[in-house]
Amino acid sequence: MAKNELNIVPPQAASTHLAIVQLTRAGDLVQTLQAASEIKKEKPQIQLTLVARKHYSDSLKFLLETVFDNIVTIDTPKLFSSNLDNAFSELSQTLNLISKTPIDALVNLSFCKPSQYLCGLIKANHKLGPWIGSDNQDYISDKWSQLLYSTVTQGPLNPFHLVDLFKLIIGVKTKKDSNAQQMTPRKPVIVVHPFASTDRKRWKPHKWSEILYSISKNHEDHTIYVVGAPNESQLAQEIFSGQLIKTRKNIVNSVGKTKLKDVFERLTEARLFIGHDSLIGHLASLAKTKTMTLALGSVRPWETAPYGANNLVLSPRAKCFPCFPTEKCAQYICHSDIPYQVVTNFAGLMLKDKDLKLEIEKSTSPFLTGSCRIFLTEFHKKSNLIDLCEIDIKSGNTADILRPLYRMTWALLLGELEENREFPLLTKEAHGKLLSVMDGIKYVYELSEFGKKYSLSIVEEVAKDSPSLSKIKANSQKIDEIDKLLSLVKNSHPSLAPVIDYYNIARANLPGGNVVEIAQNSFFVYQDSALATSILNELIGKTLAEYKINLNQNSNTVSR
Template sequence: MAGARGACAMKILVLSLLRLGDVILHRELAQSLKNEYPGAQIDFVIDDQFRAVKELIPEVSKWHQIPRLRWQKILVERKQSPARAKFELQKMVADIGAESYDLVLNATHSRFSARLMDLISAKKKIGAQMINGKVGTASNRWQQYLNENFSGDGRSRFHYLELLHRSLEISFTVPRRRNQKKDSIYLQVLTSDEKKNWGLNRYFELFGRLRAQFPEKRIRVLCSPAEKKQVQNFFSEEDIFCVDLLSLQKSLVKAELLITGDTSVQHLAAQVGCRTLSLFLGSADPVKTAPWNQGARILSAQSPCFPCRHSDPCSQRSHLCAESIPVGEVLRSASRILLNLKEERHQEQEVKVQQRHFFIENLENPELDARVEQLAWSFYLSREPGVSFLPLASSAQDLMRDLGPHFVLSDFEQSYHRAQEFQMGLEEMQRRIRLLQQCVLQKDPKKAFQAQRLLVRAGLQKLTLQVGPLSDSLARLNFAMTRSPQDHFILLKELRAGLEQALELAHIRLQIFAHLQSLMKGGQDGRRVYELNQEHSIET
């Protein structure tokens, strides 16, 4: 997808005001910008508490730092003057304005960053800005999807970096980085969120079993200075590696494998080519934040509540996420990576790029539903207004080729039937919403409106349960019903918008399945899939 737009030097500013891991991930954005605009000067705005990242991202020329914590303290404490924070903000905006940026990109999608976008002058701005007093993204559907699914606890069909690149209209690639050094194995044993922790006791057992199986390798335990005392309860001083980010980055260049939770360190490792085995627990969603490196391996929790909401504490009596990933399974996955083995993959997942999309694939049993849904959402989000033609046939052929022998006829038939039922359910929902609209036009609509609204809610809940993997297509409809505004016309407007989105996605989805069915009957790839399934049926 890469392709330079021109050799003229530009000045580009990126607002990167999220957490440490996100700022480290934004190095990929800086590299993409360098490829897109050769010779351009790339500058970042960051929270000054993460200033240590400046040494990790050489692609950035100039750093503007916002003392957010100090400003918050000034605004909260009684003896402080709010005018001081206002003066500092005005000065910083003036300093940024003096740079005369050609392009400003908001990679933060927050209310604060949207207001900052309004204050900064530039020839062109892309990303979240304030529109009519609200955070808005008027540019494209990808931006809207990014805000809806990453500002809170929304689910996503796409990796954060893919969404960010597409929403900011920047070409990208997902690299396959591999360092050639085989120096050490590192264990990152803690994360910033207790729900994402696998447990020091499990890491201690894994440490011992790895040392016994690979006695020739150096195994070290990573931690921050703030975590060291806790880690010392399980590991000896000589096994603990407690260093700053720059020293850690240099060490990971020579490392053979990092075993970690969903942390900023996994992204640092992926960027320097260190192989990773990431354990995703709690609210950590591999689809959103897996390492940006093809071939990265992942073990996800198998508990029914995974992934949970980021803002909620664990609702279970015990940590089911951690319990669902035994030490033996992590050891087997690590051994397969270290010995370059491919058999017996069990619950392991791998980062891949298929049909120009970042994808997390279950190695034992690739999911047709997930692939079709990502494809349908991609076409929906990329569709230009008024454009009717979509290259669905070629994409369906690529999908069938990617899945190969994993393309199971029974799975296809079940998924196709579910998509057809979903379409019929949406048509019934459309009828109910029309009846709701008629209630608004009556002379005394309140009682009839409330009764019909309950019917719409019940029908939506039933449809959401029925369609399972397709339920995120109903997110806008469900959100409209939970808001329940007093203004009936606002509710109807939001319901119609949600229904329009769901119907368009359903139409694209059915077209993909129809093309797959046609390929199965007549195409060479389809005939081979059919033959493989027939052989499997005979063997069974």
């Protein structure tokens, strides 16, 4: 099926049957659940189908069934069997189960090749997210999926939380979160999950031994449950091997001894959850439990922090954080940036029934927190999208400065959502880098204007009584040259990768059944690219102007 055979519209139009494909890990399934629950609230009559991997969905079925009407599981070993007959049989059965009821809208939130091929085979009136057609071409036709694909998978400049991106792709209307934390009475229970999917994302066991000992001693009236999967039992044994921790009677090692459903029920009664970026943290947010997340290694907390207001996130100030998952790192320098005393102190603050932000501001010691960053999650007052708000604000790197500017740009252009923000703090070095970024923006803007010009020339030439094929080809070649020049700009100005990659994907998915329609849509994409760079240029310009004003004021104060 070619993309022109489909009507690309938001899934709000799917008033009957919406199918969501999520073939990645369990944490992504919980985030998908959080997004899907919102569309179910808006449209209670809608039929929701989830397509997920059996390995991850079975343990979460008790939660998934509360939102999804149908759950189709894919047994990966059977589907990718070396026996082709068995593989085709499994695929055929899966497709029949998915399409048992005609699908109005199919949404792929997986962004992996197997999910794209699968979505290409599933029949649906509308398709969102990436899929591969019968012509073996990749298609991503909706804007928010194009943004996710061009930013989340490419680097640290995606400014949106994944749950918010999932909501925007599905078509959920942004509104204030009505579910406050800990609405039900809680027991004196703390749940700790000291593990993560990779070594770079978790502390060594001895550090967790110190934290558990300290928290248990400071809060003897609380029971601390350490939870985890069976394959984390060995690490748990190392944590509990220390002599001091063995003296504490209020710490319970339940790693590998409970099912996920039992862990979730424990979270619903707990007053606090502490852990790294993991599935359990997402379950804690679903249980409306206060969470403290220690983000290390390749974790991008603005994308994956537990979704909800007033969740605490601690991350390193190391320049290499966050790293890319494929980057080699033997030292794990970022692991030493968060002192264990900060974790134990903040745990005490979170157990108080007081304003957490105010309590942290009053008790924060520069000696302890100088090497780490402290964030609280909250919903933006205007856009109602989740925000990671830094408490002890200091000047960040170029990515930290550009991320909120990109967010304001994309929110306005793609979602017609407005956000107001404070000017970021700049260093002299950051000021110089932003000036360089503006040079790159100028190139992208000029190339976008040329793209408009040549796209319009094709439309005008085709409209003539005797169009010149040579002129049409010449203009098409000019457009190809523009795309090559944009790639060069991206290499010299990597901070502009999001805007260049996004519009590259948009141009690769131009709708249209003939040359005129494609050229017209090419014109609109270049026009949007020029508008995006104009907005970004204005935001950076105002940031630089504010920096100069502050610099002059400080100079005048010193001279006096």
